[in-house]
Amino acid sequence: MVALVLKTTNDAQADARHRSLAVAAGFAHSPGVVQALQSPDPTAILQPLAEAARQGSAVDFVSVLSRSGIRYTDPVPGLIGQRAQGDIARAAAGQSFTEVFEGEPQNAVRALVPVTDAQGAVIGIVSAGVQTVDVGAEANRRLPVLIGAAAGSLALAAGGAALVSRRLRRQTHGLGPVEMTRMYEHHDAVLHSVREGVLILDADRRLVLANDEARQLLGMHPTAEGLPLDELGLDPEMTALLASGRTVTDEVHPAGNRLLAVNLRPTAVRGGPAGCVATLRDTTELRALAGRAEEAQDRLKLLNEGSARIGSTLDLTRTAQELAEVVVPRLADFVSVNLLESLLGGDEPPPGPITGAVLRRMAHQSVRAGAPEASVEVGEVAFYPEESPQAHCLATGRSELLQLADPATSAWLAADPARLAKSRAYGFHSWIEVPLIARGTTLGVVDFVRSRRPEPFETDDLVLAEELVARTAVCLDNARRFNRERTAALTLQHSLLPRRLPEQSAVEAAFRYLPADPRLGVGGDWFDVIPLSGARVALVVGDVVGHGIHASATMGRLRSAVRTLADVDLAPDELLTQLDDLVIRLAAESETDSEFATPGEVGATCLYAVYDPVSGHCCLARAGHPAPAVALPDGTAAILDLPAGPPLGLGGLPFEAVETVLPEGSLLALYTDGLVESRQRGMDAGLEALQQALTVPGLSLDTLCDRIVGTLLPDHPADDAALLLARVQRLDIGQVATWDVPADPAAVAGVRADAVRRLSAWGLEEVAFVTELVVSELVTNAIRYGGDPIQLRLIRDRTLICEVTDGSSTAPHLRRARVFDEGGRGLLLVAQLAQRWGARQTTSGKIIWCEQTLPAGV
Numbered sequence: 001m002v003a004l005v006l007k008t009t010n011d012a013q014a015d016a017r018h019r020s021l022a023v024a025a026g027f028a029h030s031p032g033v034v035q036a037l038q039s040p041d042p043t044a045i046l047q048p049l050a051e052a053a054r055q056g057s058a059v060d061f062v063s064v065l066s067r068s069g070i071r072y073t074d075p076v077p078g079l080i081g082q083r084a085q086g087d088i089a090r091a092a093a094g095q096s097f098t099e100v101f102e103g104e105p106q107n108a109v110r111a112l113v114p115v116t117d118a119q120g121a122v123i124g125i126v127s128a129g130v131q132t133v134d135v136g137a138e139a140n141r142r143l144p145v146l147i148g149a150a151a152g153s154l155a156l157a158a159g160g161a162a163l164v165s166r167r168l169r170r171q172t173h174g175l176g177p178v179e180m181t182r183m184y185e186h187h188d189a190v191l192h193s194v195r196e197g198v199l200i201l202d203a204d205r206r207l208v209l210a211n212d213e214a215r216q217l218l219g220m221h222p223t224a225e226g227l228p229l230d231e232l233g234l235d236p237e238m239t240a241l242l243a244s245g246r247t248v249t250d251e252v253h254p255a256g257n258r259l260l261a262v263n264l265r266p267t268a269v270r271g272g273p274a275g276c277v278a279t280l281r282d283t284t285e286l287r288a289l290a291g292r293a294e295e296a297q298d299r300l301k302l303l304n305e306g307s308a309r310i311g312s313t314l315d316l317t318r319t320a321q322e323l324a325e326v327v328v329p330r331l332a333d334f335v336s337v338n339l340l341e342s343l344l345g346g347d348e349p350p351p352g353p354i355t356g357a358v359l360r361r362m363a364h365q366s367v368r369a370g371a372p373e374a375s376v377e378v379g380e381v382a383f384y385p386e387e388s389p390q391a392h393c394l395a396t397g398r399s400e401l402l403q404l405a406d407p408a409t410s411a412w413l414a415a416d417p418a419r420l421a422k423s424r425a426y427g428f429h430s431w432i433e434v435p436l437i438a439r440g441t442t443l444g445v446v447d448f449v450r451s452r453r454p455e456p457f458e459t460d461d462l463v464l465a466e467e468l469v470a471r472t473a474v475c476l477d478n479a480r481r482f483n484r485e486r487t488a489a490l491t492l493q494h495s496l497l498p499r500r501l502p503e504q505s506a507v508e509a510a511f512r513y514l515p516a517d518p519r520l521g522v523g524g525d526w527f528d529v530i531p532l533s534g535a536r537v538a539l540v541v542g543d544v545v546g547h548g549i550h551a552s553a554t555m556g557r558l559r560s561a562v563r564t565l566a567d568v569d570l571a572p573d574e575l576l577t578q579l580d581d582l583v584i585r586l587a588a589e590s591e592t593d594s595e596f597a598t599p600g601e602v603g604a605t606c607l608y609a610v611y612d613p614v615s616g617h618c619c620l621a622r623a624g625h626p627a628p629a630v631a632l633p634d635g636t637a638a639i640l641d642l643p644a645g646p647p648l649g650l651g652g653l654p655f656e657a658v659e660t661v662l663p664e665g666s667l668l669a670l671y672t673d674g675l676v677e678s679r680q681r682g683m684d685a686g687l688e689a690l691q692q693a694l695t696v697p698g699l700s701l702d703t704l705c706d707r708i709v710g711t712l713l714p715d716h717p718a719d720d721a722a723l724l725l726a727r728v729q730r731l732d733i734g735q736v737a738t739w740d741v742p743a744d745p746a747a748v749a750g751v752r753a754d755a756v757r758r759l760s761a762w763g764l765e766e767v768a769f770v771t772e773l774v775v776s777e778l779v780t781n782a783i784r785y786g787g788d789p790i791q792l793r794l795i796r797d798r799t800l801i802c803e804v805t806d807g808s809s810t811a812p813h814l815r816r817a818r819v820f821d822e823g824g825r826g827l828l829l830v831a832q833l834a835q836r837w838g839a840r841q842t843t844s845g846k847i848i849w850c851e852q853t854l855p856a857g858v
Contacts, residue, residue: 037115217282316483328366372426505798508729572608572657620657630668739791
């Protein structure tokens with residue numbers, strides 16, 4: 001409306017200018033005006049003409065001025081002769097123009113036009129114009145119409161704006177202009193700066209929008225919006241995916257040299273327009289990183305598996321095979337594990353690198369069945385020359401990564417035609433040689449070969465191989481050290497145990513000794529069969545606490561002590577008492593020398609039995625050891641009721657012996673607790689199984705031993721087990737001759753004669769002379785130094801045994817007689833003539849005995 005008012009005012013003013021200029025110009029060029037101005041009285045001529053022109057032209061005044069601006073005419077006569085105001089000089093200069101004049105007599109829009117004579121000189125000026133008041137009146141007359149039109153337009157605009165605003169509010173969900181502007185700015189910034197491509201397609205699969213990232217990933221033209229999908233120049237697979245309209249989540253598709261993760265969703269949800277939106281994410285580098293991460297994860301899994309599987313046993317061959325099984329085919333196509341031959345021979349390898357390569361193949365593994373590419377079989381020894389990678393690896397102590405094209409590798413293979421032929425036949429192209437080094441000691445070398453897998457070994461493969469081999473080297477060294485120590489302990493233990501039982505007539509014996517699981521080390525179980533005087537035999541079984549060399553050494557000391565005490569012919573309970581004192585002393589020694597033993601670990605149990613084949617009596621005592629089992633000839637079996645007694649090493653508690661009569665053919669079983677007790681079975685069940693096994697008829701002792709061991713022992717016993725079976729026998733009554741001797745020196749001759757006659761009856765005339773001397777000496781000593789009753793007994797066994805019993809407990813002793821001594825030569829004579837001699841105490845006195853070797857063939 002303001003614009004219309006301004007325009008109306010301007011139009012009125014312009015009209016006033018045009019009318020004023022037309023009137024002034026018309027009057028200035030009217031005929032007679034020039035002559036009137038040149039006349040003596042221009043006013044008289046021009047005043048009527050000017051008034052007539054004013055009245056007929058709708059202007060407010062028409063004035064004729066002199067060249068200097070003096071009025072010749074004017075609608076107000078009083079102003080004639082006065083000087084007019086305004087820019088008179090411009091008109092006097094010959095220029096026609098219009099102006100808005102402000103001054104006396106009134107403001108007006110006027111035009112000034114010069115009047116020129118025939119020569120073009122200005123001789124006067126015509127001024128015509130319209131008062132400013134009249135111009136404003138014209139504009140005011142048009143103002144109501146303008147105001148009405150403006151009001152109508154404003155009403156229409158307000159109604160339209162309200163409708164449009166309502167529509168926009170509904171379309172923009174109530175967002176105002178500021179929010180809409182901010183949202184658009186954010187949308188535009190995010191859309192074009194996000195590192196993810198965005199495509200929007202309409203229902204006709206035309207491109208509606210694509211951000212900068214999408215154009216870059218798909219290689220689209222900047223003006224691609226509006227084009228159909230098949231004209232965008234995309235890969236066929238990508239085009240087919242976008243045209244499918246299906247919902248897709250992170251599907252990877254190629255786009256040129258890139259791999260894009262595509263998400264595709266329809267837009268026709270919640271009333272939205274039909275079409276779809278796709279987001280694209282470049283996963284090329286991510287895929288490469290994921291591949292490397294997957295490779296690293298696979299290597300870590302291989303290391304973890306190697307740590308779990310390698311070294312499960314303390315066996316060299318098994319440990320080497322475990323490495324080969326872990327590595328093939330995940331790292332190499334062929335692997336061989338080779339150890340120094342000197343190492344396996346028991347020698348301790350020197351620390352540091354090794355010069356010379358005499359290696360034994362411990363294990364190998366291949367992706368091909370049977371490992372046909374192996375040049376050396378498992379268990380074979382091969383020599384590797386100095387130029388070989390194996391020898392160089394051992395000499396330097398460093399791993400090597402080799403290729404077939406390497407000059408050194410080619411030269412080595414060329415010098416070994418058989419190996420070269422196999423490497424060509426199976427396509428060997430890449431090697432890794434890794435030394436087996438543990439605790440600074442080189443043990444051997446491991447070969448890793450690739451043939452079927454085309455890619456060569458890389459540095460990462462070398463690092464992985466070194467990690468696995470380092471783990472294996474420690475396990476192999478542990479196994480080597482364990483085997484060496486176990487071999488030494490077993491050797492010691494076997495040297496301390498009886499290798500075969502002594503020849504004697506009292507019992508028929510068999511034994512079995514089974515060491516515990518190798519992981520637990522050797523134990524301290526032992527057994528023994530000791531021939532005693534008088535054709536008797538001692539049966540011993542014992543168990544030392546603990547495992548290892550210390551237990552074996554303690555067992556050896558106790559076994560030697562038992563044999564020594566048995567030679568003294570101590571009763572079982574007395575022998576155990578002496579053995580208990582010995583164990584106490586050993587424990588005290590271990591406490592003062594803890595470098596070799598743990599204080600308090602010296603302890604043992606023992607069962608000691610003495611069987612006399614003449615009487616059939618068996619005297620037994622035990623120190624914390626399981627009671628023996630006996631199977632009688634009638635087919636029954638039982639555990640002997642024998643006082644337990646404390647284990648050896650406690651001290652201060654007595655041991656009790658029990659004497660029983662065993663019928664001939666009875667089977668006595670002595671054992672350690674490892675035979676009858678295990679984690680799977682209690683001792684009561686074990687003893688029951690042992691008794692049942694002993695009653696199986698018709699089996700030899702060796703067969704019965706195997707049956708008992710197979711029945712009672714698990715596959716991997718947790719403790720050593722010792723079993724000693726003894727079938728008791730009796731000496732025939734004709735093998736024993738007994739005489740009661742009076743305490744009279746005159747009776748010696750008769751006894752001597754009786755002995756010679758019995759020897760003749762036995763066919764032992766060859767030893768009659770010596771026996772006669774021995775009998776004479778022993779009986780004489782008994783009569784002279786002993787006491788009643790005196791008895792002589794001859795026993796024909798594997799040797800000829802002569803025993804003289806008397807009632808005195810005084811023990812004889814051997815001494816050397818001087819030149820003039822009358823006595824002291826009797827026992828010396830007996831010792832020289834007999835194989836061995838001795839004395840043993842009885843409950844009523846003592847027995848002096850000696851043994852003579854029987855002639856050959858008797």
